[in-house]
Amino acid sequence: MSIPVLLYTLSTLGYLIFMLLRREGWQRWGFVLLCAGFISHAGVLGWKWSQKGFLPIYDLSGNLFFCAFVFAGVFIALRHRYHVKILGIFVASVTMGLSLAAWLLPSAYVMPEEAYISPWVIIHVAASFAGNAAFTLAFAVGVLYLLLERRIKEKRKDIFFRRLPSLELLDKTGHACIVAGFSFITLGLATGVLYARSVWGHFWSWDPKEVWSLVVWLVYAALLHGRLSSEWRGRKAAKMAIFGFLLVLFTFLGVNFLFTGHHEGFTRIGS
Amino acid sequence: MPLQASGWDGMSRLPGIVLLGMNHKTAALEVREKLSLNTEEVTYLLLALKQAEGISEAMILSTCNRVEFLLVAENMQDARNRVFSELALRKNLKPELFSPCFYTHEGLDAVRHLFRVAASLDSMVLGEPQILGQVKQAYQGSTGAGASGPILNRMLHRAFQVAKRIRTETGIGDHAVSISYAAIELARKIFGSLEGRKAMLLGAGEMAELAVEHLLRHKISGILVANRTFERGLALARRFGGEAIRFEDVFENLGDVDIIISSTGAPDYVIRRADVRPLMRKRQNRSLFFIDIAVPRDVDPAINTLDNAYVYDIDDLQGVVDDNLNERKQEAGRAEGIIEEAVLRFADWVEGLALVPTIKELRTKVGTILEDELKRTLGEDWLRQGENPEALDRMVEAMVTKVLHDPIALLKSGGMHGHRDRYLGWIRLLFNMDPVENHIDSEQMPRMTPCMRKRERGDMDCSGQAVCPGQSGETGTLWRLCCGREKKDRCE
Structure with a gap:
């Protein structure tokens, strides 16, 4: 578990140096290390899966560890098309933070309920995480957009101005993240709902997580619609992406700690 | 064997590399003007120097900010006298009139100076890229006249390599240092690629036209030209391959363009916030960039407060240019390190x-x-x-x-x-014992446009004021002619 953490840390360092010194080479190293971390991460997950017989996502530690994995994966996939280099520093550090937390948190050795061990659950979790990851990226891009926009407006040239790409690229990247996130979260919701029907016999049980996920889904649907109907572009879109992310964050963690429901077990902390 | 053994076999000194020159720092514009050499004069002087006793290789670099003679000679003083007398003869001036403006570098200092010039560290506009092309041209002139030899060949190729390395490894050439180019750079910060964007030119003026030329070079897809006098607009539009519109139709078309360059002579704002506000909706909130080069201003600065609309006036752009120049100065420090390294390597080669x-x-x-x-x-x-x-x-x-x-x-x-x-x-x-790449790519040769244009592009060793060297207490007629004028001289 510690190898990916180490690689992510090195990757973060690489990106930091790139940010400070603006040497292209460091950025490339950062990315290579991130990919290496991702691959080793996959290895660790696979190994655990084979050891335990199920994917270890049923406590907070395992949950975060898997979350970091999906996050890095989504970024790597997106970076291919939308080359916002500076985003790497955010992704690498968040991935590092998540995997580090997962590593430090004690894991709860609880055998999951029979109902939760199913490929459908894995798809549901992976899709939801990927959706959240994409929304997180959209949030980061939105913040970068606002940073750069303010600098252009105020005619201030500092390190952010020099390191950030164009507003247009940031806007497009943010939009792409939201489209991807929305698709994933839709898939996550759909699998969740269908699976609930097959196990418990009903589609919807007004579980807090379900409700909040629906709210998130509606907000992003509105955001996408807003862009299509021409209003929400640039600054406004960036702000909305940031707002949406706050909801995502709450739905992902807050709901589990504040309410009870059938997602509760997933953030169990071992003792 | 009179010249043998002593200096050469265990050689520590360079074989008589001498560099004589004057530049914007040592000579006022009047002097530079008088001494500037055209291609014909350069060839003539090269032939004369080649035949001179004691000079085995020669190259002459003449730009609007400097005249430099790079020689391989047996004796520095003789070479200096020879150059001055030839120059005086050709230019019909007394050598005493210009000789105080000349600096002389020998050996490694000469090598270092050449490297610094080629890398644009000695330029008036630090980091401007044209000088490398000018040095290449000077070298071609020298080769063409048969005045170059193994040492100059090697030295110049090294200089080109060093200049290239500095350009890629440091930020010396990054960021625009002219107003029109700074505007384009900002546009790229907003729009990313400018390909497929449309621009509108309001009014005319050299700086605005230069900006349009930059835009065209970045493959902008269309230019609308609006001028109070429609015929003038028509002529401009034809020149840029654009379309002329009547001044009254500006607002109708404002929704379709992304970049507006304004430089009319109007006494008041031409475009106001109230005009643009409804437009932003119509253009689906896509970014709109106003470049206002006019004084008094054409574009209401309050437009800048609208979402996705950006306004830069001439002072803002000047501020950007100043920032960029400072950035270049910082990068120059790193470039000096690279130069030092290259000078040492050249010394190694000479020893070899x-x-x-x-x-x-x-x-x-x-x-x-x-x-x-x-x-x-x-x-x-x-x-x-x-x-x-x-x-x-x-x-x-x-x-x-x-x-x-x-x-x-x-x-x-x-x-x-x-x-x-x-x-x-x-x-x-x-026997090809020191392999070097031998070709000179023609694309890097300077374009022969007038000084003024290049300077505005920020590309050239060619603007600002003539700075005097340290000897400020010095008086007398000679000095005054060379360096005594406190004038902000421009290139033209």
């Missing part, structure tokens, strides 16, 4: 020019070729198991000695007329 290492290298090169061919023909096994392998070694040895006997004898005799360095250089060149 000494007789003994060259002979050794020559023998190794020919020997290796012979051995390789033997192996290829006979096969390695045969060579190892052959009846008498030592005999073959002896044969190779003997062939090397015989093939190289005459060239080595010539070198050892001190060369003809004492030009040992020349012969050494040629031998090294003939």
